[in-house]
Amino acid sequence: MIRFSLNGKTLEADTSPNTTLLDFLRQEQRLTGTKEGCAEGDCGACTVALLDPDAVGGPAWRAINSCLTLLPMVNGRTLVTVEGLSDGETLHPAQQAVVERLGSQCGYCTPGVVMSLFESCYRDDAASEAAQSDQMCGNLCRCTGYRPIQDAAKDVAGCRPADRFAAALVPAVTDPSGAWTRGDESWSMPDDWSVFFDAVEQEEAQIVCGATDLGLQVTQRGVRFSTLVSVESLPGLRDLHVDGDVVHIGAAVPLTDLERFAAEELPVVARMLRFFGSRQIKHRATLGGNLCNASPIGDMAPVMLALDATLVLRSRAGERELPIREFFLGYRQTALAAGEVVAAIRVRKPGPSARVGAYKVSRRREMDISAVALGAWVEVSDGLVIAARLGFGGMAATPKRASALEAALVGQPWTIDAVERLIGHLDEDFQPLSDHRGSAWYRQTVAKNLVRGFVEETEHASFQALPDRPLSTIVQVSK
Numbered sequence: 217m218i219r220f221s222l223n224g225k226t227l228e229a230d231t232s233p234n235t236t237l238l239d240f241l242r243q244e245q246r247l248t249g250t251k252e253g254c255a256e257g258d259c260g261a262c263t264v265a266l267l268d269p270d271a272v273g274g275p276a277w278r279a280i281n282s283c284l285t286l287l288p289m290v291n292g293r294t295l296v297t298v299e300g301l302s303d304g305e306t307l308h309p310a311q312q313a314v315v316e317r318l319g320s321q322c323g324y325c326t327p328g329v330v331m332s333l334f335e336s337c338y339r340d341d342a343a344s345e346a347a348q349s350d351q352m353c354g355n356l357c358r359c360t361g362y363r364p365i366q367d368a369a370k371d372v373a374g375c376r377p378a379d380r381f382a383a384a385l386v387p388a389v390t391d392p393s394g395a396w397t398r399g400d401e402s403w404s405m406p407d408d409w410s411v412f413f414d415a416v417e418q419e420e421a422q423i424v425c426g427a428t429d430l431g432l433q434v435t436q437r438g439v440r441f442s443t444l445v446s447v448e449s450l451p452g453l454r455d456l457h458v459d460g461d462v463v464h465i466g467a468a469v470p471l472t473d474l475e476r477f478a479a480e481e482l483p484v485v486a487r488m489l490r491f492f493g494s495r496q497i498k499h500r501a502t503l504g505g506n507l508c509n510a511s512p513i514g515d516m517a518p519v520m521l522a523l524d525a526t527l528v529l530r531s532r533a534g535e536r537e538l539p540i541r542e543f544f545l546g547y548r549q550t551a552l553a554a555g556e557v558v559a560a561i562r563v564r565k566p567g568p569s570a571r572v573g574a575y576k577v578s579r580r581r582e583m584d585i586s587a588v589a590l591g592a593w594v595e596v597s598d599g600l601v602i603a604a605r606l607g608f609g610g611m612a613a614t615p616k617r618a619s620a621l622e623a624a625l626v627g628q629p630w631t632i633d634a635v636e637r638l639i640g641h642l643d644e645d646f647q648p649l650s651d652h653r654g655s656a657w658y659r660q661t662v663a664k665n666l667v668r669g670f671v672e673e674t675e676h677a678s679f680q681a682l683p684d685r686p687l688s689t690i691v692q693v694s695k
């Protein structure tokens with residue numbers, strides 16, 4: 217039995233663990249204000265708000281895509297849908313702003329837009345236009361041309377009305393863990409490692425975390441998992457801290473938390489996360505899920521390869537550490553043994569002589585899959601490269617380092633002229649495929665241009681932060 221709070225009422229549900237939150241709201245609760253557009257996390261029509269007591273910076277309302285959230289994931293939690301916002305006849309400021317700014321025409325996207333605006337009301341870090349644009353980038357609207365929606369966001373971001381939703385943002389202990397079986401489908405979210413290993417060693421056990429990848433199999437392919445086992449509540453999986461010069465990232469830390477934390481502690485990671493999915497996706501997506509999904513076009517693997525991250529893997533036998541360069545074995549194949557999970561990712565902060573960068577090229581700036589991504593780290597001493605790591609996505613069957621180019625760079629000056637002479641080595645490293653995201657020629661050309669851009673950016677500086685509203689993935693540097 218799942219128990220959670222929905223629009224101020226406690227609900228109990230005993231449905232299949234493969235039921236999405238969206239289907240539960242619309243079909244079982246008849247809360248049809250929440251809409252289904254794409255059922256794959258792209259449009260934001262299904263956005264609802266979840267109270268996360270453990271967010272970095274304190275308890276927070278988080279806009280999430282209900283179409284990809286499996287119902288058991290909200291066990292023990294507090295949820296609000298568009299139906300729960302107004303106070304009698306008085307609209308919530310997020311709703312009022314949409315009315316006043318004429319932010320709704322056909323209205324299909326409006327409930328989702330309102331729920332993203334709702335989150336922004338209670339944020340303390342959404343004052344800039346860029347943060348407001350990022351807040352809304354997971355909500356598509358075919359009618360209003362966005363300007364009115366952006367105006368509404370400007371009106372309400374950080375307004376923090378003194379209401380019941382603000383009052384709910386207090387530290388609280390919630391317990392989302394639990395287990396149950398319905399028919400031949402089971403769900404468990406253990407908060408104890410040995411219970412977890414018992415569950416995960418079952419035949420057909422399927423590990424899940426945020427479900428922003430796995431959920432697509434349910435909504436797009438009609439898969440019904442028989443034995444879902446979530447890592448989300450395991451002890452230590454949401455740890456996020458710095459120990460000396462090592463950043464420790466629990467595998468289940470939501471990417472919005474990582475983005476906020478990394479802005480100070482590991483800016484190159486925050487730079488890639490700026491171009492990663494939408495806020496709704498990043499509230500549920502995790503670094504562990506991104507790496508274990510092992511997609512050749514996943515965005516965080518290139519950055520982690522460049523930073524030479526260490527994966528902390530855990531199984532019943534104990535813990536072992538694996539350098540990320542040994543993790544990706546083949547197309548969507550990893551070095552994880554049966555019953556083993558990624559518990560954490562450890563990254564050494566780049567030192568003062570390191571040059572670092574992260575780049576993503578996709579057809580649109582926001583909410584798009586990479587054609588090519590690059591994570592880059594080069595150590596320079598007296599103007600010469602002494603070590604280099606260039607991690608690429610979209611160039612091979614796995615995320616992969618450009619070892620021929622890396623070797624050629626060592627001992628050479630870190631200048632655009634030297635890189636230009638050596639850039640041809642990328643042809644030895646990669647023979648990319650042509651597909652609908654780009655031809656082999658396009659990918660090879662973009663990859664070379666990203667390396668050129670990296671040296672342009674970092675010839676005289678260790679790292680360039682992105683401007684608020686970047687026009688391209690490479691920062692324009694004035695010479």
Ligand SMILES: Cc1cc2nc3c(=O)[nH]c(=O)nc-3n(C[C@H](O)[C@H](O)[C@H](O)COP(=O)(O)OP(=O)(O)OC[C@H]3O[C@@H](n4cnc5c(N)ncnc54)[C@H](O)[C@@H]3O)c2cc1C
Pocket residue numbers: 256257258422423424425426427428429430431447467468491492493494497500501502503504505506507508509513514515516552556557558559583584585
């Ligand atoms: C609309 C949309 C936009 C997206 N945009 C991007 C993007 O810009 N860039 C990008 O790279 N990706 C993107 N993604 C993909 C996805 O959001 C990420 O890969 C995300 O990081 C997955 O994390 P998760 O926790 O949701 O993983 P899940 O879906 O829960 O799991 C993914 C896989 O990893 C396994 N797994 C999860 N955690 C662990 C663990 N700790 N140990 C072992 N195995 C584990 C699961 O068994 C599963 O096979 C997008 C997805 C959607 C739907």
Ligand code: FES
Pocket residue numbers: 251252253254255256257258259260261262263281282283284
């Ligand atoms: S229905 Fe489109 S994001 Fe959920």
Ligand code: FES
Pocket residue numbers: 319320321322323324325326356357358359360
């Ligand atoms: S108002 Fe019509 S889709 Fe946004």
